[in-house]
Amino acid sequence: MTTDPVLAADAQACAAARLRGATQALNVFDRRSPDEQERACAFAMALLAAGAEAADWTLAGLPQLPPGQPGGPRRYQPEVLVPVSHHSVLLLARTAMNLHIAGTRGNQRPALWARLARFFSESLPASQPEMVRLRERALNARRETADTAPPVFDGLRWVLDYHRRQHGEGAYLTSIARTNLALAYRHRRGETDLAMVTSLAQDEVRARTARYGPHHSVTLMARSVFAQALLLQAEESSDEQERRQLARRALTEVTDIRAARDRLFGATSPNAAVSRRHEARALLLLGEAALARTSLELTLAFETAHNSGCETQTIAYTHYQLAKANRDLGDRDRARAHALAAVRIFTLHSPGSRDARLSASLLAELGCQHERGPQPARQAGAAEFVPGLPVNSPRGKPVSAPSGPAAAFRCGILDL
Incomplete structure (x- = not known):
């Protein structure tokens, strides 16, 4: 290890650049299978252990390295360790958390993001852009629930005002922050909240269409929020x-969105599945229950395959709409x-969310009561239920839970 301060600074910059490059590569696993996400998370934790100064990452809510896991990828032995206070370490830890939460329940995630934010707040100033983004991610984890x-x-x-001041009204980060605020209004459903969602979404659609075109993935997010408001x-x-x-x-809007996502991501992708579910909602409102059921059955098949049979929260939305479609068809x-x-x-x-209450109300309407609480249905060959693991998850395997198509920013926009 060199004692020359100039060479040491150069070595640290190179080590930090390697961590940053690995972070960018690992972001690709955002929409991959549960097994791939689990391996990617273990790889990220190994990189943190090998390339960053020693720290107890469990205090940040991150998992321990699996038993027998080497302290980093083979042949990766940096000349110097990157300080925990360096932004490259924060970004890698944030990516590790994105991969880790795929194996957790939705209501557990806000606490994990809050722990990660607290961990880095001890070594980084609150005004640092990466810290603002991390606190923003923690807020959106709460909004997602x-x-x-x-x-x-x-x-x-x-956060929206911060991005306006720092980056400008038309900046990408400002745009994402505005969309997340619109989604919060959508969840709250106050007297004027739906009108606020529609207004914010329309503004976003106009701005993104002018900048990126109508069928860019970023524009499709805003168009999907607008379609949901309708x-x-x-x-x-x-x-x-x-x-x-x-x-x-x-229906006109979301069909165009779905067709564009089919072309961009593939017909079986999570993005296209979400749009197909929205198409079915519109068809149900128009009295086309048979068409809606067909669309939803395809959606459920694609989601189940993508998530390796694990029951994530996104699949619950499909089940709810399928219940409505079958009710309307008399089944x-x-x-x-x-x-x-x-x-x-x-x-x-x-538990206790509006979605849970609406589903319970529909179940009661159909003449059935749910009394067991959050216990999974056992099926032949299904894994044993273990407290702390997601429903139908293989023991120790994470569940894939998509967190939004803008992987580079990853503010956790769900069901778009």
Whole structure:
């Protein structure tokens, strides 16, 4: 190890650059299978152990290296260790957390992100951009669980103002922050919140279309938020004519989004599956229950295959819509089965949430009560339920839970 300060600084810069490059490569695993995400997380933790100064990463909410795991990839022996306070270490740890939370329940994730933010707050100033982004990610983890407490809204508004000041009104990070605030309004559903969601989403669609074009993946996110706002307005409207007009408009929009995502990501991708589920919601509102059921059955098959059979929270949305479609078609037995699955999964990932309550209400309407709490249904050959593991997860295997198509920023926009 060199004692020359200039050479030492150069060696540290090279070591930090390697960590940064590895972080960029690992971000690719955001939408991969559960097994691949588990291996990628272990690789990230090995890099932290080999390339960063010694730290107890379990205090940050990150997992320990598996028994027998070497302290880093073979042949990676940096001349110097990168300080924990360096931004490259924070970014790698954030990516490791993104991979790690895929194997956790939705309601466990806010606490993990909060622990990671607290860990780095001890060595980095709060004003550092990477720390702001980390706190932003922690806020969005709460928003993803439909937490609409005032501190969440205050924090998201502050983040939006921060990006406006630092990067400008039309900057990408400002755009993402504005979208996350719109999603928080969508969760809260106050008297004027849906109108606020629609307004914010429309502004985003115009801005992103002008900058990136209508079928860029970033623009498709904003268009999807806007389409969901139309669907929510249609579902809550008491006027039949207005409901059908909104549903038709949403169907036209989301069908174009789905077709674009089919081309960009593939018809079986999580992005396309989400849009296919939104198409089915519009079809249900228009009385096309048979078409909606076909679309939803495809969606469920694609999601199940992508998640290796594990029941993530995204699958609960599909089960809920399938319950409604089968109810409208008069197949109450299948409707009850899907409603029960939706209640079970929502209760496991986000107990007490609006989605869990709506699913329970539908289940009661179908003449069935859910009394067991968040216990998984045992099936032939299914893994034993172990407290702390997701439903139907193989013992020790994580569950894939997509966190949004903008992997480079990764603010955790779900169901877009």
